[in-house]
Amino acid sequence: MRRFEATQLVSRLAGESPIVSNLGPTSDELWHAGHRDRNFYTYGNMGLCSSIALGMAIGTDEQVISLDGDGSMLMNLGTVASIGREQPKNLTVIVWDNEKWGQTGGQTxxxxxxxxxxxxxxxxxxxxxxxxxxxxxxxxxxxxxxxSSDGPNFIVAKIEEAGYLSVAPVEPEFTLYRFRNTFVEPRQPGD
Ligand SMILES: Cc1ncc(C[n+]2csc(CCOP(=O)(O)OP(=O)(O)O)c2C)c(N)n1
Ligand SMILES: [Mg+2]
Known part of the structure; x- marks a missing residue:
């Protein structure tokens, strides 16, 4: 399965749910699938996509989706243990598993x-x-x-790539600003 088609599918199924995306082509393809202010594109560092999504899921009752990458998840496997420990019912992690560090040369x-x-x-x-x-x-x-209201869910999606799309014209500061403005009533302590 091609990651871009898979990304278009997830974006459609997500409705208004927040999506956090791994750096590089995963974020670019999410933007090309149709920009939404509820997309939280990460850029620059590996390993934090599902960590950010975990924090988000703990702070909201909405379904939160993480689009991670195999290489990035391998860099921070502790995140998987933290998700198992916290058991957020509203978190779905999807790992785009191309069995390589694609963006840096396709090393296995x-x-x-x-x-x-x-x-x-x-x-x-x-x-x-x-x-x-x-x-x-x-x-x-x-x-x-x-x-389901019985997460966390963890889906490994084996994918192929068919060339990269252009880099999405997004900036971290604007992503954060736009995303925060769409966030619906975070839970308060004691709720
Ligand atoms: C902490 C850190 N180390 C190394 C890099 C360099 N780097 C950028 S993308 C990438 C590969 C990411 O692999 P994966 O998450 O599997 O995504 P793919 O490129 O395969 O889509 C690497 C090593 C980085 N950005 N951050
Ligand atoms: Mg990869």
Missing amino acids: SHTGMGTDLEQVARSCGITHTKTVTDLEDLEAAVSEALA
């Missing part, structure tokens, strides 16, 4: 050498997990996850 990542991120998630106490390889199964998995 650990997932291309046997590391199974779904099993990592399960061993961290995340029970709603799936690995999908086509758009049909991705649609079923994401639809089920977003309709």
